[in-house]
Each structure stands twice: as C-alpha cells, then as structure tokens.
Amino acid sequence: xxxxxxxxxxxxxxxxxxxxxxxxxxxxxxxxxxxxxxxxxxxxxxxxxxxxxxxxxxxxxxxxxxxxxxxxxxxxxxxxxxxxxxxxxxxxxxxxxxxxxxxxxxxxxxxxxxxxxxxxxxxxxxxxxxxxxxxxxxxxxxx
Numbered sequence: 609x610x611x612x613x614x615x616x617x618x619x620x621x622x623x624x625x626x627x628x629x630x631x632x633x634x635x636x637x638x639x640x641x642x643x644x645x646x647x648x649x650x651x652x653x654x655x656x657x658x659x660x661x662x663x664x665x666x667x668x669x670x671x672x673x674x675x676x677x678x679x680x681x682x683x684x685x686x687x688x689x690x691x692x693x694x695x696x697x698x699x700x701x702x703x704x705x706x707x708x709x710x711x712x713x714x715x716x717x718x719x720x721x722x723x724x725x726x727x728x729x730x731x732x733x734x735x736x737x738x739x740x741x742x743x744x745x746x747x748x749x750x751x
Contacts, residue, residue, distance in 0.1 A: 628666045629680040630673040638665040638743040643675050646741045648689045657681045665742045669695045674741060692741045694749050705746045706739035715751045722750050 624637040643663045644650050650658055661677045674692055675683040685695060693712060696702035700713035705725050715721055725747065728734055736745045 624662065626662070626664045626676070626678060628664070628668070628671065628673055628676055629682060630676070631666070631668055631671045633666075633668060635664045635666050635676075636744075638663050638675065638741075639737065642738055642741070642743040643683070645738055646688050646690070647675075647683060648687055653683075653687065657683065667694045667742060669697055671695075688741065693746075694742065704750055706741070707734040707736060707746070712751055722747070725750070 625634040626637070627634050640660070640663055644658070647653060647658070657677075659677070659679075659681075661679060661681075663675050663677050665675060666673045672684045672686075673682045674685055674688055674695065685692060691699060691702040693702040693704050693706075697712070700711060702712050704710050704712050704715040705721075708721075708725060708728065710721055710725065725734075729736075729745065729747065734745070737743050740746055
C-alpha cells in the first residue's frame with residue numbers, strides 16, 4: 609500500500625500531536641501545504657492565521673475547528689473550500705474519499721467503491737496527503 613495508508617507502528621510513533629484549543633483533545637500534525645490547499649481563499653485569511661508553524665487536524669465531528677496551529681490559531685469548517693467528511697458523518701454529500709470524489713452516500717450505497725479505492729491506493733494512485741483535509745488516507749474512515 610502507498611505510504612499514505614501505511615499502518616506501521618513506526619510511522620505512528622513519529623507523528624506529532626498538539627491539543628485543540630476548542631475541545632482540549634490531542635490531534636495529529638498535518639502539513640502546512642495541506643492546510644493551504646483546503647482553506648478557502650487563503651490570501652484573505654490574513655498573516656496572523658497562516659504563518660509558518662506546525663498545524664494539526666481536529667477530526668472531532670462535534671468541534672467546529674478543523675485546523676489549529678502551535679500558537680492555538682484556529683481555522684473553522686466555514687473557512688474551508690469543502691465539507692470535511694469526517695466532521696460531517698450524517699451529510700450524504702460530504703466526501704468519504706477525496707482522491708476519487710466519493711461521497712458518503714455513494715460509499716454506503718455501493719460497497720465495491722471501497723475495493724476500488726483500496727486497489728488504487730495499493731497501486732500508489734492516490735494523493736491523500738494533499739487531497740484529504742486530514743492529510744491521511746481515507747480508508748480507515750470509510751463507511
């Protein structure tokens with residue numbers, strides 16, 4: 609499988625964590641380029657939010673924050689280009705897979721889609737690190 613979907617314990621040990629200022633839970637780091645790719649009109653957000661620092665992805669569906677930085681700056685769902693599927697589990701139009709544009713409804717209705725995504729991922733034909741707002745593989749969150 610591609611490195612984006614690697615489950616080795618070695619890769620898990622290297623992941624940095626930081627506490628979300630909104631809900632007090634720890635989350636994994638995400639690349640700043642992933643953040644920039646998902647933020648709506650990043651040039652309008654302002655320098656105080658999008659500075660060079662480590663960013664983290666909050667996957668809690670009950671928390672409005674999607675990204676937060678080491679300095680506790682927060683980027684909310686409304687500041688992103690699209691719905692974040694993991695934060696919108698009941699919204700059929702939210703994406704389960706960003707690389708192949710699979711909605712929650714399609715994933716539930718057509719189970720063989722997951723096998724398609726698995727096959728493409730095994731062949732390194734995915735771009736989870738940039739396409740998925742979490743910067744990680746969608747397979748563990750697939751319905």
